Amino acid sequence: VSGKTFFWSGEYSPDMNDRRTLDTQLNVFATFQPKLPAHYRQTPFLFLGNIDPELQSSVQRQMVSPQLVAGDTMNFWIEGKRAELEVTLRNMNLLIINDSEARLLSGEYNLAKAARVIRALGPHTVVIKRGDNGASMFQEDEVFSVPALPLEEIHDPTGAGDSFGGGFMGYLVSHSTEGNSTGRNFFRRAVIYGSVMGSFAVERFGLERLRHLSRPEIEARFEEFRKLTRFE
Numbered sequence: 001v002s003g004k005t006f007f008w009s010g011e012y013s014p015d016m017n018d019r020r021t022l023d024t025q026l027n028v029f030a031t032f033q034p035k036l037p038a039h040y041r042q043t044p045f046l047f048l049g050n051i052d053p054e055l056q057s058s059v060q061r062q063m064v065s066p067q068l069v070a071g072d073t074m075n076f077w078i079e080g081k082r083a084e085l086e087v088t089l090r091n092m093n094l095l096i097i098n099d100s101e102a103r104l105l106s107g108e109y110n111l112a113k114a115a116r117v118i119r120a121l122g123p124h125t126v127v128i129k130r131g132d133n134g135a136s137m138f139q140e141d142e143v144f145s146v147p148a149l150p151l152e153e154i155h156d157p158t159g160a161g162d163s164f165g166g167g168f169m170g171y172l173v174s175h176s177t178e179g180n181s182t183g184r185n186f187f188r189r190a191v192i193y194g195s196v197m198g199s200f201a202v203e204r205f206g207l208e209r210l211r212h213l214s215r216p217e218i219e220a221r222f223e224e225f226r227k228l229t230r231f232e
Helices: 053-062 075-080 082-090 099-106 111-119 160-174 184-201 215-229
Strands: 007-012 019-025 045-048 068-071 094-098 125-129 135-139 142-146
Touching: 019 075, 045 053, 045 160, 053 082, 068 160, 075 082, 075 099, 094 099, 094 160, 099 111, 099 125, 111 125, 111 135, 125 160, 125 184, 135 184, 142 184, 142 215, 160 184, 184 215
Parallel strands: 045 068, 068 094, 094 125
Antiparallel strands: 007 019, 125 135, 135 142
């Protein structure tokens, strides 16, 4: 597709927990129409990245009975295409968003109330990323929270949320042959792996840290997260 790619710019608060959007330019996304190859349509796990909710729905309609449909969104779409986003959410099993997006989408400041409102829109599971306060997963009768790993070096939080989503879905997909990989215990471990990948992403700019990441490093950091909450 000829033309400029999607562009976003923003600024972060001193603690890097809050961001303010300065500019969003859709560019080629404004007219983009995704067409999935036939062999993609049988994929059992679908993650709808942060794009126009109408495009998310278009991708979703092209799939053949996916086992799990997860997705992401942002304030730009919540404010500008609320109705279209709600259509997408009705067919989504899992939504992963940050705390400010959850509050904007739900109209509730309390995150437990926000998750309940969002779950009523469709997703049976809502994962809310809370920056250096960790992440919380809300399901019908259960809440699972994990703290953030204390880091001395934080260079850039941009992309940490996408890395979280990739780690979360990557864990589920990699264990899909072990039975019910969308069961609650798998989801809990997926939250940890999402947190692991997000913690690596912020250590460098862009993809620099992830590009050179090894599986032993990932597993070692998983154990660091385990130690954060282990007690007798």
